Amino acid sequence: MDPYKLQVLNISKSFPGVLALDSISLNARKGSVLVLCGENGAGKSTLMKIINGVYQPDQGEILIDGKRVRIRSPIQARALGISMIFQELNYIPEMSVEESLFCGRLPMKLGRVDWKGVRKRTLELLETEGLPYSPTMKMKDLSVSDIQMLEILKAISMDASILIMDEPTSAITEREVERLFRKIAELKARGTSIIYISHRMDEIFRIADDIAILRDGKVIDSKPRAELDIDKVIALMVGRKLENNYPKREIELGAEALRVERLSTPGLFKDVSFHASSGEIVGFAGLMGAGRTEVMRALFGLDRFSSGEVYIGGKRVVIRSVSDSIASKMAMLSEDRRRYGLVPVRSVRENVSLSSLPRFIYRGRLHGVKESKVVGDICERMHVKTPSLATVVEALSGGNQQKVVLAKWMLNEPDILIMDEPTRGIDVGAKYEIYKLMGDLAAEKRALIIVSSELPELIGMCDRIYVMCKGEIAGELGRKEFTQEAIMRLATGLDKRTREAS
Amino acid sequence: MSGFAKTRITWSGITRTYSIYFVLVALIALSSVINPNFFSGGNISNVSRQISVTTILAFGETILIICGLLDLSSGSVLALSGLLSVASYKATGSMAIAFAVAIFIAMLCNFISAMMVTRFAAPSFIATLAMQEMARGSALLFSKGQNIYQIGDYTQVGQGSIGFIPIPVLFLVALFAMTWYILKHTRFGRALYAIGGNQEAAKASGINVNSVKLWAFLVNGLLVGIAGVLFMSRVNAGLPNGAINYEFQGLTSSIIGGTSFSGGIGTAGGTVVGAFIVGFLNNIMNLANVNSYTQQIARGAIIALAVIYDIWTKNRRTSILVKGVAK
DSSP: OOOEEEEEEEEEEEETTEEEEEEEEEEEETTOEEEEEOOTTSSHHHHHHHHTTSSOOSEEEEEETTEEEOOOSHHHHHHTTEEEEOSSOOOOTTSBHHHHHTTTOOOEETTEEOHHHHHHHHHHHHHHHTOOOOTTOBGGGSOHHHHHHHHHHHHHHTTOSEEEEESTTTTSOHHHHHHHHHHHHHHHHTTOEEEEEOSOHHHHHHHOSEEEEEETTEEEEEEEGGGOOHHHHHHHHHSSOOSOSOOOOOOOOOSEEEEEEEEEETTTEEEEEEEEETTOEEEEEEOTTSSHHHHHHHHTTSSOOSEEEEEETTEEEOOOSHHHHHHTTEEEEOSOIIIIIOOTTSBHHHHHHGGGGGGGEETTEEOHHHHHHHHHHHHHHTTOOOSOTTSBGGGSOHHHHHHHHHHHHHTTOOSEEEEESTTTTOOHHHHHHHHHHHHHHHHTTOEEEEEOSOHHHHHHHOSEEEEEETTEEEEEEEGGGOOHHHHHHHHTTSOOOOOOOO | OGGGGSOOOOHHHHHHHHHHHHHHHHHHHHHHHHOTTTTSHHHHHHHHHHHHHHHHHHHHHHHHHHTTOOOSOHHHHHHHHHHHHHHHHHHHOOHHHHHHHHHHHHHHHHHHHHHHHHTSOOOHHHHHHHHHHHHHHHHHHHHTTOOBOOOGGGGHHHHOEETTEEHHHHHHHHHHHHHHHHHHHOHHHHHHHHHHHOHHHHHHTTOOHHHHHHHHHHHHHHHHHHHHHHHHHHHTSBOTTTTTTHHHHHHHHHHHTTOOTTSSOOOHHHHHHHHHHHHHHHHHHHHTTOOHHHHHHHHHHHHHHHHHHHHHHHHHHHHHHHHHHOO
């Protein structure tokens, strides 16, 4: 048996009213990958924060190399060789690449920062990892995936012996995922223990040596990968067996709801044309940076587009702002709900009614009673779990926040609903709920446009899929032609074909 | 799930929401014990009259801070609009014209600040700092640095009473009602909170951010203009150098009243209470013959305490709630 690098023994942690971790025990071996999976709220983050010294456990202990340690702060965790890459990236936009890499540990020489040394080390690191950035580039000029790669690089450069990664692939492209996995293999060979949190089943089974499943603050099962398969893991995570991963419903298509013709903005996207009928679920596939989100933002009036036409219900509409698109019965769930979807410090009620306030205005006065009733009804329909409508949104869990955003848009009774990465960062159970909801919405004769990076999700739920590549539509696939391979060939620019719009 | 429409009432919820009111009540009780004269009708109405001008400025600051803005120019704009108002009264003898001029000038200044903020994306801190200088300079230029005296019945507004209630206090009550109504019962109010809480999300929800910011400044202008008339009337002169640093007194009342500088949080009621806490505190310290330098230190300490308390409760609240509801 390999020696355990990190052992967690009977750790419990409670917060007022909740037992977040209930006597958890886990072992991470040297030079291996332990994958941790579980639904949101299962206790993964709390456990990682304990290992990283952010929280103190109520009871239980942590052993490193068989020795009992107490980790009182992230700085102490770093000294013990623990390094963590957070899911939500923290970086300082005005910092340069080299400053950011050595932030908090700038080498000193004669009482001043040794910038020459920093530059040399940075260039070495970037060179060995094959990253094409200049050390003086500012963080704000890098893409999300670039920043993530740098975070990983930073952890590597610290020679961490225990590396915790919280959903590191949620925002990076396939190519970078491959690079990350090669890196993980390399680190394993060097003897690093890696704890890897992920929702993506394909990834989990590619890189895991051991898999631990958490549910409701307990370790439900912890086994070598060979003894588990995808269905078993999903069943253990949700505590029940999912009958059908994608509850696709057969819905008869109605009239054309939306037609977009030759939408262009130089540098972002070019001649993008597509259409959607009522009752139809249309997917948009493509790699990161293919321009899918940009097209949707322009269509929804968040950004201006330079040319192109939009037809809704066969009539041409001019969209200059979000209020124009709301008036045209469009709604959009953004990929980044914290940034574009919610006002965190305000209540559930205020968030939900935000885009439909005119409905509650009588002679200039906001009718609070009616608002509460309508908002309460929609929250019930969307299964928002909240102590009250006056609860501030930042106090809700991620899944419930997403439902609040959905409730906000459903209040407008949209005919066209654009969903950008609707299931990102959401656990399996909540994903299933969202899929079911998509089916219900389509059955109500709404047109749905789904932008997603998860191909199985698009293949499972959509009637048609447009694939974008480098700002253009590379192809359109009907349901019978759906395969991951066909989509990837279009997305990577291997194939290109455009079908005449019917 | 029928409990949605109701808010769950808890003790910690009550203390959190109304803690500022408890502080005010405690202060009144304590002051009454220290000095029996404190709780007399005359003294209370006197304090109310004293704080009316800065509290009206505080309403404007509250509206702006909620929306993620602020106004550093309100003292100077008050002086400019009040001064021109006095001059126009002396020329026409009409109080209606005097009010109209003050409100117009103050709204014009705020319109200019709003344009800097919305069209040229200047931070409101910088835009209103510029306006502070421009307005003060204009007031001094117009009056050649001289005060305007003998303003006649202009003083009635600031010094008179209707029954036993001072006229400035009537203005204070009416403008409080206006601010409360705007924040609580209008679409504009909701938009202010949403923009201050998360501008990007507000925009993505169909709110016209620039137009809301412009209106926030214009409402502030209305308040500053009225405060300008009340101020000049109370001091019985047109003072181009008057009301220096009044914007900070307004900000102080607003912040002590629970308005969060990170935006999205604040109420009209809290602002009034914050203003009275400051007013009563000054008053009791005067009655107790506390040295005025010491008074200034005390005021500073109270601002610091208010902010620390605000951040402390916010942290505690979110951590409890996040953990409590996360499951």
